Amino acid sequence: MRVLILGGTREVSQLAVKAGAIPGIEIIVSLAGRTCQPIKTNLQTRIGGFGGREGLVNYLQTNAIALIIDATHPFAAQISFNAFTAAQRCNIPYLMLVRPQWQPVKGDRWIEVEDFKTAADLLPSLAKRVFLSIGKQELSNFIDLKNIWFLMRAIEPPAANKLVPQGHLLLQKGPFSLIDELQLLKEYQIEAIVSKNSGGKATYAKIIAARELSLPVVMVKRPKIPECDRVFDIETALNWIDSKVRSHKRK
Ligand SMILES: NC(=O)c1ccc[n+]([C@@H]2O[C@H](COP(=O)([O-])OP(=O)(O)OC[C@H]3O[C@@H](n4cnc5c(N)ncnc54)[C@H](OP(=O)(O)O)[C@@H]3O)[C@@H](O)[C@H]2O)c1
Structure with a gap:
């Protein structure tokens, strides 16, 4: 078979x-x-x-x-x-x-949204420095947010013809540790995170780190x-x- x-x-x-x-x-x-x-x-x-x-x-x-x-x-x-x-x-x-899926627990400050466009609409009222932890394919949804500085993390860079929001692109592959995620959020003075509800352990440390630092997480629901x-x-x-x-x- x-x-x-x-x-x-x-x-x-x-x-x-x-x-x-x-x-x-x-x-x-x-x-x-x-x-x-x-x-x-x-x-x-x-x-x-x-x-x-x-x-x-x-x-x-x-x-x-x-x-x-x-x-x-x-x-x-x-x-x-x-x-x-x-x-x-x-x-x-x-x-x-x-x-x-990941489920919110006590201390989490999640704002669950249906899609990336809704996440982008929400950000101006939430933060000026945002960690986009969503990979490379959805970055263009945030391109018009000129007053926000983005830390973006992806395994590989987006294609050369794709526009990327203003900020810094980190090329890294998980799994990520809690210590490193806390350090990253503090170093870049991140005020909010955008994440997909991907589930799994490899990228969950950022969610714990956000909880520990009491940062809001705009959590994009699964399609x-x-x-x-x-x-x-x-x-x-x-x-x-x-x-x-x-x-x-x-x-
Ligand atoms: N696809 C991945 O491996 C993957 C991994 C991590 C995260 N994601 C996330 O998922 C979202 C959508 O990604 P996507 O565009 O890759 O998926 P998608 O929208 O479900 O797929 C788009 C097209 O990619 C091809 N495709 C996807 N998975 C395939 C597979 N396993 N084998 C062969 N062809 C495949 C198919 O092309 P045809 O119609 O030509 O068959 C499919 O119609 C993004 O947010 C992305 O970051 C995807």
């Missing part, structure tokens, strides 16, 4: 390597190609878009994909909707591995994802794959 794992998160390499050890299956990992140096595995990996929903349907059929695990980033909703629809069209079992079978940890996803392989063998 050939299994397509749609990647884009740290969990993917772990899931793919473990799934690859299940007898009787072949794994293909698919990445969008958003970073030049994705985590390496020995598994077969393809990089780049499929060419929309139709392209994906064509790929699934041509490559005789039998199962799809969608382990994409929680904000990568387009590929999830494409994959869910394509899987239905091709009658392929589809499972989403969803990273649990809608397909109403589909979902699991929240790697082991349950592996069990799902295993059960599908067993029932396939029995047929």
